[in-house]
Amino acid sequence: xxxxxxxxxxxxLTSFQRASAIPFQVRADLDSCLNSAGLTSIYPSSSGYASxxxxxxxxxxxxxxxxxxxxxxxxxxxxxxxxxxxxVPVSARSGGHSYAAYGLGGQDGALVVDLSKxxxxxxxxxxxxxxxxxxxxxxxxxxxxxxxxxxxPHGTSPEVGVGGHLGCGGFGLDSRMWGLFLDQALSARVVxxxxxxxxxxxxxxxxxxxxxxxxAPSFGIVxxxxxKTYPAPSSNIIxxxxxxxxxxxxxxxxxxxxxxxxxxxxxxxxxxxxxxASAGAPGQLYVSLTGVFYGTKSDFNNAINPLLTKxxxxxxxxxxxxxxxxxxxxxxxxxxxxxxxxxxxxTFFAKSLMVPQEAPMTSAAIQSFFNYLxxxxxxxxxxxxxxxYSMHCEP
Ligand SMILES: Cc1cc2nc3c(=O)[nH]c(=O)nc-3n(C[C@H](O)[C@H](O)[C@H](O)COP(=O)(O)OP(=O)(O)OC[C@H]3O[C@@H](n4cnc5c(N)ncnc54)[C@H](O)[C@@H]3O)c2cc1C
Ligand SMILES: *[C@@H]1O[C@H](CO)[C@@H](O)[C@H](O)[C@H]1NC(C)=O
Ligand SMILES: *[C@@H]1O[C@H](CO)[C@@H](O)[C@H](O)[C@H]1NC(C)=O
Numbered sequence: 383x384x385x386x387x388x389x390x391x392x393x394x395l396t397s398f399q400r401a402s403a404i405p406f407q408v409r410a411d412l413d414s415c416l417n418s419a420g421l422t423s424i425y426p427s428s429s430g431y432a433s434x435x436x437x438x439x440x441x442x443x444x445x446x447x448x449x450x451x452x453x454x455x456x457x458x459x460x461x462x463x464x465x466x467x468x469x470v471p472v473s474a475r476s477g478g479h480s481y482a483a484y485g486l487g488g489q490d491g492a493l494v495v496d497l498s499k500x501x502x503x504x505x506x507x508x509x510x511x512x513x514x515x516x517x518x519x520x521x522x523x524x525x526x527x528x529x530x531x532x533x534x535p536h537g538t539s540p541e542v543g544v545g546g547h548l549g550c551g552g553f554g555l556d557s558r559m560w561g562l563f564l565d566q567a568l569s570a571r572v573v574x575x576x577x578x579x580x581x582x583x584x585x586x587x588x589x590x591x592x593x594x595x596x597x598a599p600s601f602g603i604v605x606x607x608x609x610k611t612y613p614a615p616s617s618n619i620i621x622x623x624x625x626x627x628x629x630x631x632x633x634x635x636x637x638x639x640x641x642x643x644x645x646x647x648x649x650x651x652x653x654x655x656x657x658x659a660s661a662g663a664p665g666q667l668y669v670s671l672t673g674v675f676y677g678t679k680s681d682f683n684n685a686i687n688p689l690l691t692k693x694x695x696x697x698x699x700x701x702x703x704x705x706x707x708x709x710x711x712x713x714x715x716x717x718x719x720x721x722x723x724x725x726x727x728x729t730f731f732a733k734s735l736m737v738p739q740e741a742p743m744t745s746a747a748i749q750s751f752f753n754y755l756x757x758x759x760x761x762x763x764x765x766x767x768x769x770x771y772s773m774h775c776e777p
Contacts, residue, residue, distance in 0.1 A: 415464035442483035477543020515545035520718035549598030555653025618709035622672035630756025
């Protein structure tokens with residue numbers, strides 16, 4: 383896997399609304415087709431519709447034609463066939479955490495196939511795991527660890543769904559060591575747009591297997607994946623080196639050192655990100671270099687030293703060793719069991735820019751970027767400016 387430096391910029395914006403747009407007769411026919419297939423559905427007239435159709439990002443409000451909650455692969459196929467026969471667009475929803483509400487179809491009038499009732503996780507005798515796509519990352523991590531001390535690489539939010547996370551990437555702080563979430567897939571079962579169910583792997587429908595690892599929403603609904611797993615590391619060191627308020631020029635030099643370190647000496651067992659924000663005064667920025675080291679304290683000291691010798695003394699330092707599950711709770715900021723935690727929401731605009739490994743940000747580009755952050759950035763209503771050594775995946 384190639385390492386890229388990705389800048390994710392989050393900004394709050396006000397929400398907007400759209401009107402509903404599906405003809406009455408189509409809705410009635412869809413209703414009757416789903417009913418005869420024995421599917422439980424929620425319609426705009428149902429009492430639970432508003433909460434079922436709520437996006438994670440509250441900027442987006444869409445009106446699906448209906449939402450269905452299939453309990454089997456065959457039921458997913460039946461729902462897809464009903465929608466197909468009526469030309470109603472279909473959208474799978476796994477964890478519902480798309481930045482732009484693509485799980486709701488990204489438009490009005492879709493049939494949302496909610497996978498939340500497909501939650502089986504089987505750990506096989508060869509230490510692979512078969513995981514249905516209605517699962518969330520936190521529950522996957524808990525189940526893998528509690529059944530043999532296993533783990534997988536993935537993003538930090540426990541609430542993100544397996545379906546959307548795998549469908550377009552999935553980057554965690556452990557991805558420099560183990561790869562993306564999608565790199566772990568060994569095979570999949572997929573419902574195609576005509577309702578046919580197929581297996582996909584390197585030896586069966588290999589073109590489809592290639593396509594779903596990066597663009598799943600365009601090719602079908604994946605109902606389950608078989609995954610590689612890893613022994614969970616026993617020592618997970620979460621560190622942060624922070625500058626609560628530092629002039630933009632100093633912030634810029636810290637960032638340059640971070641980029642050089644990431645490119646030259648950071649070992650794969652180190653996941654690190656730079657978080658940048660306004661420090662509340664013009665020209666002053668908050669900078670934090672933070673992440674996880676998978677290994678012993680003395681190996682960590684050797685690994686981080688080339689960075690620490692190139693940056694000014696941090697205003698705050700924290701280095702704490704955790705067990706595997708506790709490290710995931712720290713990173714995710716909440717319990718891993720999503721069935722006991724209500725889903726969060728947010729209101730934000732996000733944009734991702736990628737810098738290829740072979741062409742990193744030039745020092746002129748870094749200076750110009752920090753000049754912008756220190757001027758327009760500290761005087762705008764932007765809440766946080768985040769620079770991650772990671773990837774936020776959106777189809
Ligand atoms: C709070 C938060 C933290 C995040 N942190 C990270 C991170 O650390 N690293 C990272 O890489 N990303 C991160 N993301 C981005 C996240 O990985 C993507 O938004 C992901 O697509 C969400 O998956 P989902 O299943 O929850 O979303 P959904 O909205 O359910 O789905 C997203 C897209 O995938 C499609 N889809 C869902 N399930 C399937 C399926 N079974 N088959 C085919 N298509 C499907 C949907 O139709 C939709 O187009 C984060 C997002 C949020 C909101
Ligand atoms: C989450 O908690 C519930 C209630 O205690 C429990 O039934 C379920 O098994 C837990 N999930 C996981 C993945 O451990
Ligand atoms: C559905 O599409 C697949 C892929 O194009 C094809 O192989 C299959 O025969 C189709 N099934 C039906 C029932 O048309």
